[in-house]
Amino acid sequence: MKKVTINKNDAAQRLDKFITKYMPRLPQGMLYKGLRKNCVRVNGKHVKDGKFVLSEGDELTLYFADEFFDGESSFTKGRSDIDVVYEDENIILINKPAGIVVHADDKGTSDTLLGRMQSYLYEKGEYDPKNEHSFSPAFCNRLDRGTSGIIIGAKNAEALRVLNEKIKSREIKKYYLAICEGVTDKSGTLTAFLTRGDKIVTVKDHSTDGAKEIRTKYKTLAVRGDYSLIEVELLTGRTHQIRAQMAHIGHPLAGDRKYGAKTGKKMQLASYKLRFDFSTDGGVLNYMAGMEFTSEPDFSKTFLTAKS
Secondary structure, eight states, X not given: OEEEEOOTTTTTSBHHHHHXXXXXXXXXXXXXXXXXXXXXXXXXXXXXXXXXXXXXTOEEEXXXXXXXXXXXXXXXXXXXXXXXXXXXXXXXXXXXXXXXXXXXXXXXXOOBHHHHXXXXXXXXXXXXXXXXXXXXXXXXXXXXXXXXXXXXXXXXXXXXXXHHHHHHTTOEEEEEEEEEESOOOSEEEEEEEEEEOSSSEEEESSOOTTOEEEEEEEEEEEEETTEEEEEEEESSOOTTHXXXXXXXXXXXXXXXXXXXXXXXXXXXXXXXXXXXXXXXXXXXXXGGTTOEEEOOOHHHHHXXXXXX
């Protein structure tokens, strides 16, 4: 049996969701059986409904075997060197270098951008894993290992909820810079259908079973010989969308051998601009409405100053 006091980052979520995060070893079947059998009490009262929404200050009493409760936090402080583009009490924007993974992968990579961000906030005293039951600072978007640029981190649960909602409703605009093989049209809006595979995705002009529509808007900023520098706005957000869709029209990103590039050793793709284009209330992040952040990569600066 354990007693847990709900803090600010635990509040405003469903009881069953909280218990799932707090007790990851507890099987789902046992969780819902426990709810029915008076194993979960809120402020001393039996609560059967897993949809019950928790409030800050609520006291939970959980009657489950000790083996289902985690011990110490799994957080281990590591490297904390990050390039901060913007930061306040709710969010942090980080300029991710190419070559580092955002989250742990199936190769067992221990040095991740998430780990660096959490270690950075731990050093600042803004993240104490011992005092958190269900939340840890998290990223709201992802970038491939080979992609550089701005990534959005949430420092608290409310900011995370708002950011996820705004990304889903396309109220945060994301722009990329990329160098492609060949001379691209001046501008265009591409529509196709993407199917995920094991390690790559497939793009076709017509819909197939399991495919999802993708839309990508681009404009050509400069041409140097057989290469084009383009700005891309994602109108949908799918895995490898820019890489696969540009390859599909015959302009793979330079260095992106996975999707057919014939030249280059390093992919040239960066998330260089974010605009918080809120059209609805932003809650705790309402002050971000209209703000824009940029971080131009070195490869675009070099391309623009090179001779044709």
